[in-house]
Every structure is written in structure tokens, then in C-alpha cells.
Amino acid sequence: xxxxxxxxxxxxxxxxxxxxxxxxxxxxxxxxxxxxxxxxxxxxxxxxxxxxxxxxxxxxxxxxxxxxxxxxxxxxxxxxxxxxxxxxxxxxxxxxxxxxxxxxxxxxxxxxxxxxxxxxxxxxxxxxxxxxxxxxxxxxxxxxxxxxxxxxxxxxxxxxxxxxxxxxxxxxxxxxxxxxxxxxxxxxxxxxxxxxxxxxxxxxxxxxxxxxxxxxxxxxxxxxxxxxxxxxxxxxxxxxxxxxxxxxxxxxxxxxxxx
Amino acid sequence: xxxxxxxxxxxxxxxxxxxxxxxxxxxxxxxxxxxxxxxxxxxxxxxxxxxxxxxxxxxxxxxxxxxxxxxxxxxxxxxxxxxxxxxxxxxxxxxxxxxxxxxxxxxxxxxxxxxxxxxxxxxxxxxxxxxxxxxxxxxxxxxxxxxxxxxxxxxxxxxxxxxxxxxxxxxxxxxxxxxxxxxxxxxxxxxxxxxxxxxxxxxxxxxxxxx
Amino acid sequence: xxxxxxxxxxxxxxxxxxxxxxxxxxxxxxxxxxxxxxxxxxxxxxxxxxxxxxxxxxxxxxxxxxxxxxxxxxxxxxxxxxxxxxxxxxxxxxxxxxxxxxxxxxxxxxxxxxxxxxxxxxxxxxxxxxxxxxxxxxxxxxxxxxxxxxxxxxxxxxxxxxxxxxxxxxxxxxxxxxxxxxxxxxxxxxxxxxxxxxxxxxxxxxxxxxx
Numbered sequence: 001x002x003x004x005x006x007x008x009x010x011x012x013x014x015x016x017x018x019x020x021x022x023x024x025x026x027x028x029x030x031x032x033x034x035x036x037x038x039x040x041x042x043x044x045x046x047x048x049x050x051x052x053x054x055x056x057x058x059x060x061x062x063x064x065x066x067x068x069x070x071x072x073x074x075x076x077x078x079x080x081x082x083x084x085x086x087x088x089x090x091x092x093x094x095x096x097x098x099x100x101x102x103x104x105x106x107x108x109x110x111x112x113x114x115x116x117x118x119x120x121x122x123x124x125x126x127x128x129x130x131x132x133x134x135x136x137x138x139x140x141x142x143x144x145x146x147x148x149x150x151x152x153x154x155x156x157x158x159x160x161x162x163x164x165x166x167x168x169x170x171x172x173x174x175x176x177x178x179x180x181x182x183x184x185x186x187x188x189x190x191x192x193x194x195x196x197x198x199x200x201x202x203x204x205x206x207x208x209x210x211x212x213x214x215x216x217x218x219x220x221x222x223x224x225x226x227x228x229x230x231x232x233x234x235x236x237x238x239x240x241x242x243x244x245x246x247x248x249x250x251x252x253x254x255x256x257x258x259x
Numbered sequence: 260x261x262x263x264x265x266x267x268x269x270x271x272x273x274x275x276x277x278x279x280x281x282x283x284x285x286x287x288x289x290x291x292x293x294x295x296x297x298x299x300x301x302x303x304x305x306x307x308x309x310x311x312x313x314x315x316x317x318x319x320x321x322x323x324x325x326x327x328x329x330x331x332x333x334x335x336x337x338x339x340x341x342x343x344x345x346x347x348x349x350x351x352x353x354x355x356x357x358x359x360x361x362x363x364x365x366x367x368x369x370x371x372x373x374x375x376x377x378x379x380x381x382x383x384x385x386x387x388x389x390x391x392x393x394x395x396x397x398x399x400x401x402x403x404x405x406x407x408x409x410x411x412x413x414x415x416x417x418x419x420x421x422x423x424x425x426x427x428x429x430x431x432x433x434x435x436x437x438x439x440x441x442x443x444x445x446x447x448x449x450x451x452x453x454x455x456x457x458x459x460x461x462x463x464x465x466x467x468x469x470x
Numbered sequence: 471x472x473x474x475x476x477x478x479x480x481x482x483x484x485x486x487x488x489x490x491x492x493x494x495x496x497x498x499x500x501x502x503x504x505x506x507x508x509x510x511x512x513x514x515x516x517x518x519x520x521x522x523x524x525x526x527x528x529x530x531x532x533x534x535x536x537x538x539x540x541x542x543x544x545x546x547x548x549x550x551x552x553x554x555x556x557x558x559x560x561x562x563x564x565x566x567x568x569x570x571x572x573x574x575x576x577x578x579x580x581x582x583x584x585x586x587x588x589x590x591x592x593x594x595x596x597x598x599x600x601x602x603x604x605x606x607x608x609x610x611x612x613x614x615x616x617x618x619x620x621x622x623x624x625x626x627x628x629x630x631x632x633x634x635x636x637x638x639x640x641x642x643x644x645x646x647x648x649x650x651x652x653x654x655x656x657x658x659x660x661x662x663x664x665x666x667x668x669x670x671x672x673x674x675x676x677x678x679x680x681x
Contacts, residue, residue: 013364013368013388014390016388016389016390017389057390057391058391059391063389100445101387102389103444103445104444104445105368105372105375105388105441106368107444108371108372108375108439108441109364109367109368109370109371110367111371111439111444112367112371112374112430113362115431115432116362116429116430118431119430119431120346121343121346122340122341122342122343122346123349123353123500124291124338124339124341125500125502126290126291127289128290128291128564131289131557131560131561142573143403143406143407143641144406144641144643144650145400145401145403145406145407147578147581147582147585147641148649148650148652148655149655150575150578150582151579151582151583151586151652152652152655154583154598155598155652157600158598158599158600186601195592195593198591198592198593198628199593199596200625202625203625277535277536280536280538281535281536281537281556282538282559283538284537284538284539285538285539285556285559285560286538286559286560286563288539288550289552289560289564294567302562302566303563324488325492326492326495327491327492327496327497328495328496341496341500342492342496345493348493348496349493349496349500351513352497352501352505352513353500394658396658400658406642408642409642409644410644410648418650418654
């Protein structure tokens, strides 16, 4: 049997698209689908696709099974007496419903497409920016999706940051030096010492942080600043920062000292 | 009461109408998002009726063929833009503008399903489209054409989706009610089918339309 | 030569004048830089005389008091703008527009961290975001999107923060359980990789310019 489809093997978005195409191209009455013929053509398509190494998704296989099942149900002779008592639904009914539903949404998609075409031919040129005061920052309009997306990117960033797990009992002075190195590689301005200490989740971590800071001050990698007496103590990387970590010798020396 | 007010204020109103209409024109011109008559009326402290009437007058005025601009009702508000029929001439001058965003057919289909069935879950969308995978959802979310609409009260409490105001704007719709009903699409489909063979038993009840 | 062309085309020209005037209006509207009559005439391939005449007609039309817009000759070119006498009204209007909820990126990031990790302390937020400074907390507190949630029982007893009812309202959530999980979000992304290999995302920029 010659196929109604010129098998340049169109890519179908799913089995419903393929079935609709078969039905519409042959001007078949969708309410009375010749299921045997359609099943054969459907399987032919799958065959050709396989020959051409086109991978069809699992839905195509599932639909093939559905078609064959409907076909076999149509072949089964019906008991006329039973039919009177319990008239059976046309085995094709559910498939027809799905096809029609799918087709309606395809039409709706086309309608949207057409509307887009019109909108794409239309331009507007709002001038509101000229009337907005400079100090009100337009910022971002925010949706729930933005919120999740933002959280996701924050988490991703956190994953790729050289941060050392702190707060565990295992934390050591060299750990803290590495941690501080990470902080000051990102931060050039002064960092509040109080905030750094607040971040620590154990007493041990705080002690290690304190010792690590002393080491870095000694190496002249980091300097302490204080604006006024009893004011906030700030930490700032110094010129010696790069040199202190170059080669890794200093670090390993300190490491040995504490082990 | 309205009438009485109108009568009382009549001379004044008539007098400042052109002035007010001019202000409304300027406002519609500068705004980037479609603003409703209510929003405009509240902001300029004028009666809504009058504002609405003058806005509709503006819509009608700009509708005339000698205007290359139009004021349209989109997403419940008023928006000024060039008319589509002049797109070729205008396009020559807007090359620098961002290219229109293209949506793939799967994305459009998914959008159509959401537009008609909202709020709708991912499994429901996949069921109608007959394919697995809802990857285009992220694209639609990124473009702000759809948004999350809470969770459905079924097992697994899946997320549901709805279309946004941006959707209305991008597709030039006044509101969702302006969308043709799904039934209308079905009828179109049936008209296409040459009516030689009458639908058989199966067609008695066309699937219910849940728009 | 110009004149000869014009003479040849004369009858046709007269007929399509309103059409051309509409096109000129659309062009003057859409361009930000003042365009000269020469530039416009060349681009739309129309005689300069006619273009000039119609542009002047447009200038006169918009000059009428019922228009809030004007087309003016600036720097040798034509430019559309709101009329100066309505600037106060327009400025007042813009000021009164209730702005949609807008948040800066740092504020949004902080809010996201609080939403998912609450109750959470400032050091923890900074730790997760990988930045110093928590100035945006005040913004979020001012907007009533977050609130204090007691002190954490660790060294220093830092304050913790949580999201508020207002947060739920703003994001259309029934309760916090409705927040999409990161897993759901990742699935969206994963599905997209599978399905979407076409160049769907044409433009990086939001299509603000397209109506």
C-alpha cells in the first residue's frame, strides 16, 4: 500500500500530531476512523523512522500499542444480546476525543501565532523614562519564578565558591586561613571583624579564626583598622596578601606548626 | 446623580475637555505599560466616566486611516503603538530595536493549553499535547508569558500555571475573554471537513470544552 | 528631476497622501533621534517636497490645543514629544503611579535566601550569598516582606529573619509550602535541555520595544 505521507519523515511533536496528520491528509472522517488502515500507516511511519535512525519517544510506542488494542477490540464480534443490555462504547471514542482536543489546541496555537505576527508589526516608544525622577531605581519586577531562579543561582554560586565548611569540630587554624583567603580574594574593602566572628558556629571556630587572623596580620597579608576607639574593627587586605600565599610555603609552614 | 453632577459641571467640563484630552494623550504616549482608565482617572483625580469617554474618543480618533499611530485597549489598559499596516515602512527605522521574540510551535501549543485551561499542571499539559516533557515551560516563564498559580489540591500537590498580563500585551489581547472559545475552533475544523459523510454515533457528544 | 517625478506621479500621489502621512506619523513617533525630511524621504523612497509638506502638515495638526503631543523641528529634524504645557500634569501622573513591586537584585537574592532558609541569621544569609553587607535587609523589612523571628541559640545570639504574610500575598502564595522546590525548578531546566534544541531564545533583551 502506498503511503499517504511522503516520508521525508516529517518530525512530529508527538503521536497525536502524526495521527492527526494521517487523518487530515487523507480527508478521513475523524468520527469514523478506519482503524486498521491508520494503524498500518502509523506502524509504517515508525518503521521508516527506525530505518532512518530517527529516535521516536516512548509515547509513539505507547500509541502504537493503543491503536493495535483498539483494532483488536473492533474485530471482536459483539454479543447482540449483551449490546442491548450494556451498549459498549465505540472503542475509538477515547482516541477520537483526545485527537479532537489536541487539534483544538493546535488551532489555538495557530491563532496565537497569528496574533503574534500582528504584534510583531507594531512598535511602541514609551517615553516615561524622561519623566521618572533619577532617584527612583526601576529595579526588577518580580515574580515567584524570579524568586526561585534567584535562589537557584545563589545556591549555584555558593557551590562554586571556594568556601570551607566551617562550624564542624574539625575546623583548624589552617582551615581558617584558607577561609580568610577566600574572603579577601573577593573582598578588597574592609570586612567587619565582628561579622566574621558572628558567622562562626562554634567556640572552636572562633578561636581558630582569631589565631588565623593573628597569623595573617603577622604575615602582613591583612591589616586591622579602627575608625575610632572602641569602634568597629575592620579587616583589610594589604599589599603583602598576594606574596603571603604565593608558592604555598607559608601556608604549609603554618600548617605544620599547628599539627 | 451622575447626571446632576454633569449638569452642574457642564460648562466647566466642556471647557476643559480638550485640555484633559490633551493630557490623556500625553499620558498614553509616555506610559510603557497599558494603564486602565481607573488608574489614569485616580492619578489625575478626574471622574472615571469622563476619562473613559475621552480615552475612547482618542481610540476612535487615532483609528482613522490618516493616523499611523493607534491607541488600543490591551491587557485591560490603553497603549499607543504604530499601526501594523505600516510595519514595512516603520521597520526600516527600527532595525536597532530588539528583534521580535520567536516562539517555537511546542511553546505556542503549551501556551495555548495554559491560556485555555488555567490554572493547569504540567501533567495535564503533557496529556493534552500527547508528549512527555514540559521544557518549554521554563522558556515561557523566562519570558514572563506564564506564571506559577499555586498548587493543585491533588496527590503530589503539583504546581499550576496561568498566563500573565505580559501574555495579553504580547498577543495584543484586551483580556482572556477575547480569546475565541475552543468550541469555535472545533466548528472551524468541522467546516473544513467536507460534509459528505455525516458524523456517526461517536460524535453525539463532542468533548466538553473547558475554556 | 525631482519635479518631473512628482509631476508624473501626481494623480497617484494625491490619492495616497493620507496613507503617506500616516507612515510619516509612525516614523516620527518611533525614532528617538530627530530625523530630517531628507533622511525620511530617502528611506521611504518618496519625493522630498511631498515628505516635507506632509511633515509640516503633521506639525500643524499636532499643534492644535486638543493634542497633548507635538511634533517639533529640532536640530533640523522632526521629533515627537509631549507638549511643555502638560509636563507638570504628566510628571505628577508618573509620580502617582503606584509602582509595581520592584526589588533590586541584591534584595531579591536576600529575599530568596530568607524564603527558603528561614529562620535565618544575617551571617548565614551573607554566607550563602557570598557577599558582605546586609543593607537590603532594611529595604525588605520596610516593605514588610520579612520580619524578625527571634534570636538563634548560638554564640552571639544573632537575630533571625523570616518571610511575612505580605510576602505570601505579593507572590500569590497560599502558604510557604507552595513555594516551588528547587528540585521542581531543576526539573524544568532539565526537561528544557531535552526538548528544546531549537534556537528559541532569540533575544536576550526583554521585547520591550515590541508592543
